[in-house]
Amino acid sequence: MILSDAESVQPPDAVGRSYPVVLAGAGHAHLVMLRLWIEAGWQPPAGTVLISSGSKAWYSGMMPGLIAGRFELNTCAIALLPLCQRLGITLLQASVTALDSQQQRVELDNGEHLHYQLLSINTGSQPVAPAQLDGSVSILPAKPFPEFIHQWQHWQTQMPSSVMVLGGGAAAFELGMALRQQFPACELSLACSGDLLQSHGPALRTLALQWLARADIAVYEHSRVDAVMHQQAFAGELPLRRIDALILATGASALPWYSRSALTCDSQGFIKVDRCLRSSDARVFVAGDAASLAGSLRSGVYSVRHGPVLAHNLRAAVSGHTLLEYKPQSNALALLATGNGGALMSYGRFVLGGQLSAPLLGRWKDYLDQSFMRRHRLLTQV
Ligand SMILES: Cc1cc2nc3c(=O)[nH]c(=O)nc-3n(C[C@H](O)[C@H](O)[C@H](O)COP(=O)(O)OP(=O)(O)OC[C@H]3O[C@@H](n4cnc5c(N)ncnc54)[C@H](O)[C@@H]3O)c2cc1C
Structure with missing residues (x-):
């Protein structure tokens, strides 16, 4: 065309x-x-x-670090107006x-x-919510990020006493670990419908379960939470836990x-x-x-x-020129933040993230994330 x-x-x-x-x-x-x-x-x-x-683009890689209190709000987002102005594009909010x-x-x-x-x-x-909710707990979808951050800021003054994170992927693990940093006294749990980190393989799952146990986060695998009634999370007929807030970090819908x-x-x-x-x-x-x-x-x-x-x-x-083809990579590097500045790593079958390597991997993750932010910000400083 x-x-x-x-x-x-x-x-x-x-x-x-x-x-x-x-x-x-x-x-x-x-x-x-x-x-x-x-x-x-x-x-x-x-x-x-x-x-x-929104007027900013939020970078998901830094979101758990923000929740853990490691980053300032303004370091995790890129203002869109300067980018648009450089290109003569109109930004319509x-x-x-x-x-x-x-x-x-x-x-x-x-x-x-x-x-x-x-x-x-x-x-x-967007994340998926359980089918039956009676309004007895606050529900907080991890996306859109602006709403999530707004609620998280509110929690800093009035934290619920028992929070469950729904989801079995990297985002759920990272959010659970990040919340533990900010709210040491809160009862935290994580529930997912299959194995934790199913798409990353068993070695990363084992490592992640150890980190979650050390952080005193109860994990319910193979527990699809489909109802929250009277402040009780249910997987089918089975009552899992009494909660007063639910974070949705479930797979994308x-x-x-x-x-x-x-x-x-x-x-x-x-x-x-x-x-x-x-x-x-x-x-x-x-x-x-x-x-x-x-x-x-x-x-x-x-x-x-x-x-x-x-x-x-x-x-x-x-x-009217020829289009390029996108070739999905067969393996992608995953660096999962542990909330305290560390990270777990998986690339194909290669997994790292014990107590010794996690701090170094965390520094690497920070470097990659901050490089992304710098590359997009510098352009706007004419
Ligand atoms: C807490 C958390 C941590 C994560 N960490 C990582 C990670 O470390 N590494 C990783 O690879 N993935 C991570 N993910 C997954 C990652 O966020 C998503 O896969 C990725 O953001 C998808 O990017 P996208 O380009 O499709 O759109 P997004 O980055 O999701 O952006 C969509 C944009 O569109 C806007 N928008 C949405 N609806 C509308 C609408 N109707 N009209 C106009 N604008 C709209 C949104 O506000 C947003 O700005 C994480 C996810 C979460 C929830």
């Missing part, structure tokens, strides 16, 4: 404005893409807009509530709608509007893409957790790797 100069800025139509390129969400992939466009000196077509529910891909139309929570010629979606995923968009989605409601990160509609690209592609997992690491391919392919789509 080639956008000519005449096409690049369209006059507003009768009911909504029209844009040559709409970027929905400021996830990891879009952040990398914006940086690469700045580095390459490429300006997207005039009238390009970034829709973001709103949330996408619906997409009609046949009408090339995005609806926003402020009642507005936008028409696009090219759309790129990087709005991530799709935002509801993905499957209502007329784009082809998988059985879980994520948008199917080809190797060029293109959806069933060639005018819509999708990256990060929102995308469904064999071999590409839902994690920040994979989303960051989508960034360069997306940066190339949106440019190519604008100018």
Whole structure:
């Protein structure tokens, strides 16, 4: 699709404005893409807009460190306006509530709608909540991050006495360990539907269970919490524990509007893409957790790797050049923060993170995370 100069800025139509390129969400992939466009000196077509529910992009790798009290709030997020200004992109602070891909139309929570010629979606995923909740405990989804942080700040003045983290992946482990640093007297537990860290293999699971036991965090594996009634968490009929707050760090679920968009989605409601990160509609690209592609997992690491391919392919789509293919890596490095500055590591079958190696791995994780933040921030200091 080639956008000519005449096409690049369209006059507003009768009911909504029209844009040559709409970027929905400021996830990891879009952040990398914006940086690469700045580095390459490429300006997207005039009238390009970034829709973001917040004015900052939060970096998930640093979130557990923030909760553990190791980082200041402003070191964990990147302001979007300076990046947009460098590229001549308009930042629109709103949330996408619906997409009609046949009408090339995005609806926003402020009642507005936008028409696009090219759309790129990087709005991530959300955790899953138990089916039955009677309102007897506070429920805190780990995402969106701004709401999560807001509640965590409130807890600093009034901490619940018993908190359960739901989820069996890296995020659940890290959040449990981070909370222990901040709230030493709180009763903490973690419940997951299968083995802890199932996708990372048994060696990392064993190590993580040892860390959780030392931190006095009770672990319930093979316990899918499907109800919380009268402050009691239930796995099926089985009462697990009395709690007064529940943190949702469960596996990613799709935002509801993905499957209502007329784009082809998988059985879980994520948008199917080809190797060029293109959806069933060639005018819509999708990256990060929102995308469904064999071999590409839902994690920040994979989303960051989508960034360069997306940066190339949106440019190519604008100018009619050949698209690049994304090749998912077979192994990804995982560094799991232990809350106290340490980390566990897994790469394929290789696992490290005993008492001696964890502090060094933690320093390495901090270095990688802070390098990511520095790379994206420096560009905004003109
Ligand atoms: C606590 C925690 C720690 C984690 N740590 C790691 C880690 O160390 N390493 C790792 O690889 N993965 C980690 N993850 C997983 C990681 O966060 C996600 O896989 C990753 O963020 C997905 O990136 P994304 O690019 O799809 O979108 P995200 O980074 O999730 O960003 C989506 C963006 O879109 C915005 N948005 C959402 N909905 C809308 C809407 N409707 N309209 C407009 N904007 C919208 C959001 O506000 C957000 O800015 C962690 C997750 C959690 C919860």
